[in-house]
Amino acid sequence: MPDFIYNGKIYYNPVQLVMEQIGGTWKAPILWRLKDTVMRYGELRKDIPHISDKMLTTQLRELENDGFVHRKVYAVVPPKTEYSLTEQGKEMLELITIIRDYGLKMMEKQGLK
Numbered sequence: 001m002p003d004f005i006y007n008g009k010i011y012y013n014p015v016q017l018v019m020e021q022i023g024g025t026w027k028a029p030i031l032w033r034l035k036d037t038v039m040r041y042g043e044l045r046k047d048i049p050h051i052s053d054k055m056l057t058t059q060l061r062e063l064e065n066d067g068f069v070h071r072k073v074y075a076v077v078p079p080k081t082e083y084s085l086t087e088q089g090k091e092m093l094e095l096i097t098i099i100r101d102y103g104l105k106m107m108e109k110q111g112l113k
Helices: 014-022 027-033 041-047 053-065 087-109
Strands: 004-006 009-011 069-074 080-085
Touching (some): 009 014, 014 087, 041 080, 053 069, 080 087
Antiparallel strands (some): 004 009
């Protein structure tokens, strides 16, 4: 497959592109929590152990910019912001589910479950 450029960065294969968009420690857990519900920032923060406010904000912005998460801001005081999956986010969740299931199988084989 030939190299390609996406958002000003060169990629050598489509797997690299996808893994960059959902890889890392926090993006998949964020998407996973939004799979069945709309959540506010504070709910996500409480539900994801060990994530800092800065990291959650950064990851949510990246997921929104990549089209996986929809951010809805209500003009009220105090501000209210809700996050939900877009159609693209729901499609990505299918892949995350496959990866998660494979990870659980690996953990079981290693006696970690």
